[in-house]
Amino acid sequence: MIPGGGQPNMQQLLQQAQKMQQDLAAAQQELADTDVEGSAGGGLVKATVSGSGELKGLAIDPKAVDPEDTETLADLVLAAVRDANATAQELQQQKLGPLAQGLGGMPGLPF
Secondary structure (H helix, E strand, O other), X not given: OOOOOOXXXXXXXXXXXXXXXXXXXXXXXXXXXXXXXXXXXXXXXXXXXEOOOOEEEEEEOHHHOOOOOHXXXXXXXXXXXHHHHHHHHHHHHHHXXXXXXXXXXXXXXXX
16 A cells, blocks of 8 residues: 555656656757758768758758759758758657656646
8 A cells, every 4th residue: 555545746746747848848959959960962062960850051062953953952942951850850859758657647737
């Protein structure tokens, strides 16, 4: 039998929830501060995004620029950005996945 009439210790649960929220906020900040890179065309186009998915930079090798074929360049840019975003999402899963799962079990929290 649980001491205190079978009720869980609410203070302890609240402290645990606060700690998990702080850990989640810290992980989100770490993601925002981490840059990841994606590339396409064998490195002719490189995109840099934050771990939270914000496009931060785009580098295009002059060899990729053909004024007669801007469509290929556009495709390379899209592919590089998608590649960088996929890496950012993997990083998000690594950092936030375990924390979000832990918070999901807490009643009253929007996860």
